[in-house]
Amino acid sequence: MGEFELIRRFFASAACAAGGEGIALGIGDDCALLQLPAGEQLAISTDTLVAGVHFPDDADPFLLGQRALAVSASDLAAMGAKPIAFTLALTLPDARADWLEGFARGLCAMASDCGIGLVGGDTTRGPLSLTLTVFGRVPAGQALTRAGARPGDLLCVGGSLGDGGGALPLVLGERQERGPEVDYLLQRYWAPQPQLALGQALRGRATAALDISDGLLADCGHIAAASGVALLVETTKLPLSSALESLFSREFALNCALSGGDDYRLAFTLPASELAAIRADWPEVAVIGRVAAGQGVHLLDDAGAILQPPALGYQHFGSQGD
Amino acid sequence: MGEFELIRRFFASAACAAGGEGIALGIGDDCALLQLPAGEQLAISTDTLVAGVHFPDDADPFLLGQRALAVSASDLAAMGAKPIAFTLALTLPDARADWLEGFARGLCAMASDCGIGLVGGDTTRGPLSLTLTVFGRVPAGQALTRAGARPGDLLCVGGSLGDGGGALPLVLGERQERGPEVDYLLQRYWAPQPQLALGQALRGRATAALDISDGLLADCGHIAAASGVALLVETTKLPLSSALESLFSREFALNCALSGGDDYRLAFTLPASELAAIRADWPEVAVIGRVAAGQGVHLLDDAGAILQPPALGYQHFGSQGD
Numbered sequence A, B: 001m002g003e004f005e006l007i008r009r010f011f012a013s014a015a016c017a018a019g020g021e022g023i024a025l026g027i028g029d030d031c032a033l034l035q036l037p038a039g040e041q042l043a044i045s046t047d048t049l050v051a052g053v054h055f056p057d058d059a060d061p062f063l064l065g066q067r068a069l070a071v072s073a074s075d076l077a078a079m080g081a082k083p084i085a086f087t088l089a090l091t092l093p094d095a096r097a098d099w100l101e102g103f104a105r106g107l108c109a110m111a112s113d114c115g116i117g118l119v120g121g122d123t124t125r126g127p128l129s130l131t132l133t134v135f136g137r138v139p140a141g142q143a144l145t146r147a148g149a150r151p152g153d154l155l156c157v158g159g160s161l162g163d164g165g166g167a168l169p170l171v172l173g174e175r176q177e178r179g180p181e182v183d184y185l186l187q188r189y190w191a192p193q194p195q196l197a198l199g200q201a202l203r204g205r206a207t208a209a210l211d212i213s214d215g216l217l218a219d220c221g222h223i224a225a226a227s228g229v230a231l232l233v234e235t236t237k238l239p240l241s242s243a244l245e246s247l248f249s250r251e252f253a254l255n256c257a258l259s260g261g262d263d264y265r266l267a268f269t270l271p272a273s274e275l276a277a278i279r280a281d282w283p284e285v286a287v288i289g290r291v292a293a294g295q296g297v298h299l300l301d302d303a304g305a306i307l308q309p310p311a312l313g314y315q316h317f318g319s320q321g322d
Helices: A003-013 A061-079 A097-114 A163-171 A180-190 A196-201 A216-227 A242-247 A250-259 A272-281 B003-013 B061-079 B097-114 B163-171 B180-190 B196-201 B216-227 B242-247 B250-259 B272-281
Strands: A023-025 A032-034 A040-050 A082-092 A117-125 A129-139 A154-157 A208-211 A230-234 A266-270 A286-292 A296-300 B023-025 B032-034 B040-050 B082-092 B117-125 B129-139 B154-157 B208-211 B230-234 B266-270 B286-292 B296-300
Touching: A003 A097, A003 A117, A023 A117, A032 A082, A032 A117, A040 A061, A040 B082, A040 B129, A061 A082, A061 A097, A061 A129, A061 A180, A061 A196, A061 A208, A082 A097, A082 A196, A082 B040, A082 B129, A097 A117, A129 B040, A129 B082, A129 B129, A154 A230, A154 A272, A163 A180, A163 A242, A163 A250, A180 A242, A196 A272, A208 A216, A216 A230, A216 A250, A216 A266, A216 A296, A242 A250, A266 A272, B003 B097, B003 B117, B023 B117, B032 B082, B032 B117, B040 B061, B061 B082, B061 B097, B061 B129, B061 B180, B061 B196, B061 B208, B082 B097, B082 B196, B097 B117, B154 B230, B154 B272, B163 B180, B163 B242, B163 B250, B180 B242, B196 B272, B208 B216, B216 B230, B216 B250, B216 B266, B216 B296, B242 B250, B266 B272
Parallel strands: A040 B117, A082 A117, A117 B040, A230 A296, B082 B117, B230 B296
Antiparallel strands: A023 A032, A032 B040, A040 A129, A040 B032, A082 A129, A154 A266, A154 A286, A208 A266, A230 A286, B023 B032, B040 B129, B082 B129, B154 B266, B154 B286, B208 B266, B230 B286
């Protein structure tokens, strides 16, 4: 038995293989089998993370495992889907037991948090990269897409923005301080919590939704384009964590909130009549603007005037990413 | 818009995005959505191909696209599943238009052959590799697993064996001749035909099945282990293509048939009473042995005596693969 066959067995016996409801056959055959309740649809998303592009080559394997699954599960949250299962395609330069042990622990910790089970995958030798494919279920016709925003809807986000971008200088070691604010931002980067319960609660209420991975402005641009509307963002209403505000200048913090990636908060459009019900359970939901007729994403100043938009680009870790 | 965003649009508009029955939402949102008929299960398989490990770095992109999807769809055939959709995670060192155009053409040609639609994925910059995840549907409880073989069943394969292994010296350029036999083997390597219709016909008939990717002996070992039985293989009954026999010595050809990888024929166990019905539609199905009480895979000589088994190892392209 080769070392990579051993890895497969290792993952097959890991706790996260226990899995969620709906797994009819897990790891070990040519395919896994899922079975959905009648009237439900399966939501599917695939993400690849490449060493040196999406995370540092020497990233802690526990944190990497945790983060990789969180990032993927966040796409299920964005559709209002309930997690069922995931597959892992892991490409590794070598099979180091300590690395694998840490990675599997991080992966399984997040799997347990999300109620999602590992049902299969592939392990190959090569430059370090991970492709995760996640599966969730959602009642037919109730998935949250990007396409339903209507003029008059509120534009909301599921919590503080900019923490992912603010964490980057710390992740990259460009800033070295310590303290609870640093710990908070690093935790937000390495263990973002997919807003799964919020996403499910938004079914039948939100008119459009996605998760913020590429930065608020860029991602709101996807809603605007898919829905054929304009999104107006009030910069004074962007929720910033006290950690982000205390560690950085207001200008940098706002820039992170608008254009930093890796926040994994939900952004969604909501008829005003639905707001009270959502905020009763999620008081951290913030109204940051509104939907209007037109196209594109526009920033408003304190007086409600439209500002010239900044560049919408974003950067993942590293300079060559995409 | 970055070059990789352009690639995403390119694939989204490619013909293979048209898709198969059961796709409720395709490329372009946080998740794709599939909807199965009541009483059906979803079969899922993930495979990664890494340049320099699973295929030569300079592989023709058309052939690579064709082969990558065929290899993955073969896992659906092995479960008796009908293809619906697939995702593609493509990691590329750069976004060369000619390479992408060829790759997409090959991928979409095979997608059309298999009746499977591209529903999503991810495109990232990094060392060339592909991860495909394929989805198929199968009536609940009727999927072909590796676990049901019973003593007395026949051991069958869906066609000639060893072509994949025989093609390797040609793929690697170690042999340079030309001619119809060479063309045949190269075609078998670069465009293996997943035995989808055969797999679906075996539902309710075969007691165990898989597709031969790692070599007959290694893969039969999986059936033997999962079913708790012994498999007896009669070497004189192994079906060899005339191309393989004409280009190589009988010893090399037999070794390819037993231990060469990349054949993507189905191997399955079948009650003798089912054979006639299957061979009526698939005359190329060959009986190569039988299931017995015991464990492991054993070779029989002409007189039915058990031979000492050869090493069960196999090699993909390249020496560092797994």
